[in-house]
Amino acid sequence: MRRTERYPVKGANSLWQIYKTVSFWKVFKNTAIILIARYTPFMKVKNSLYRTFLNMEIGEMTAFAFMVVPDIMFPEKITVGKNSIIGYNTTILAHEYLIQEYRIGDVIIGDEVMIGANCTILPGVSIGDKAIVSAGTLVHKDVPAGAFVGGNPMQIIYTKEEMEKRNRENF
Template identity: 75%
Template sequence: MRRTKRYPVEGANSLWQVYKTVSFWKVAKNFIIIQIARYTPFIGMKNWLYRTFLGMKVGDRTSFALMVMPDTMFPELINVGQNSVIGYNTTILAHEYLIKEYRLGEVHIGSEVMIGANSTILPGVVIGDGAIVSAGTLVHKDVPAGSFVGGNPMRIIYTAEQLARRWADDPIYGTGVSDLSGKRN
């Protein structure tokens, strides 16, 4: 179950009433910052823009590829750990506007996480440290640390233990890597 807070609305659908739930000027500012960041090839600049103007929590050495689309309305609900990669054209949502309600939920993406291109992350999910999300995945529930997930609907392809066994003899991903610097034990 995703961790979202529900806010009921009356009358027209919640998206029709969007500026009762979030300031127009906040959305306009966020949209401009996100569009600049989507097209800039400078990863450090993207992270600075996200931290400084959107209130996102972005860890050191995290990389957002071109065209990543963080939530325009509530980007401050997004938290990404260190040394993670968010793949091309991924969407990270912290809100859902529905007919009779809207929902908000924090998104927590751990450290050393790989998110494949064209993935969509829904509000209220936690992606554990070291997880891998296959390209094109709809992340609609929590992802266990160290696991490999993919698909729509998302499913666990390999648990952390299965992945460790598959990579045991791999010269890059095998055992023996001790920390974020990549130095071997």
């Protein structure tokens, strides 16, 4: 089970009530910063924008590829370790708005993690150090450190121990 806080709503669906949960001006500012960063080819500039204006925790030498979308409403709930790669067009969500409730959860991505292109990371998950997430994966649960995962739904393809064995055999 993902680690999210649940907030029930009454009446219209939770997304219809968005500005009761988060300030319009915060969403407006975050949207502008994310749009600028999505198209910025300079990693240091991107990371600086995310740290300064979105309050994201990002480790040194981490690279966000072209078109990555961090959560627009709660980017401060995202932590990425050092020397990680977030692949092209990946979306990192820290919220989900449902019909009768909305949920918010921290996303923690470890050190030296490789996330392939076109992934979606749902709120409340943790991706362990040195894990590899295959392109196109829906990360809906925690990823153990050193594991290689992929698919929709996400499955463990190789554990850390199996990956280490494969690496030893290939060298």
